Amino acid sequence: MKQILLTFFLGFFCLCGLNVSAKDFTLTIIRTSENIGSTTGELFINGNFVCHTLELPWQNNASYISSIPAGTYTARIRYDKKDQWRVQLNNVPNRSGVQLHIGNYPSQIQGCVLVGDEVYNKENRIAGSEIAFNRLRSEFYGTTGEPISSPDVDIKVEIKYTVARTKFINEYNVEWEYAKDDIWLYGPERLVNNEYKRDLKFIYIKYRGPNTYYRFPIHGGIWEYASKKDGPWDSAEVYYRREN
Known part of the structure; x- marks a missing residue:
């Protein structure tokens, strides 16, 4: 009887696991404008446009002065920074601590990605960053209010180029x-x-x-x-x- 019950519960949890398995939360950064002092682009979540982005210009992935290589990265949420919520990319070649966070100017980053609602390419500046960041956070939790739990999702960040805005x-x-x-x-x-x-x-x-x-x-x-x-x-x- 114990063996039958054990088999039943194992089968039940396996079936349930099919329904509650982690979903993909995919952030796609499309770099659209390469400037002397910055790289700007657009951020999509699961295919939906959310905000603009600002990075350092491409300098062959040199630490502190270059944006990171285009590609696909896994990511995780960090809660230990002052703003208590950031998306950090994993396994970036020859770089560490690359995150998406609030900011306005390239001088505030060393490889990270800033988000915002307005872009000023001439000034190498992004505006409306806190509003855009809160919207990104709300998309992750599925609520504009204070979340009660963290969703079970696999976070992926894709970085690519396009001529679609050029x-x-x-x-x-x-x-x-x-x-x-x-x-x-x-x-x-x-x-x-x-x-x-x-x-x-x-x-x-x-x-x-x-x-x-x-x-x-x-x-x-x-x-x-x-x-x-x-x-x-x-x-x-x-x-x-x-x-x-």
């Missing part, structure tokens, strides 16, 4: 291409225009002509123009697509 082409095949810092090159003449901000929806560009501003939707849609830096914005007729 090139836009209209229906006439006229191209906008990101160069570096805040510079966008327009048309076959490669005319210089200046980006002044990115938020969660748009990339904002000051056109080289007087009193003309554009904003391109980050994830596809109609570009808009205005005569003032902060709008009001009017929709243009030409649809811009991102190069993939």
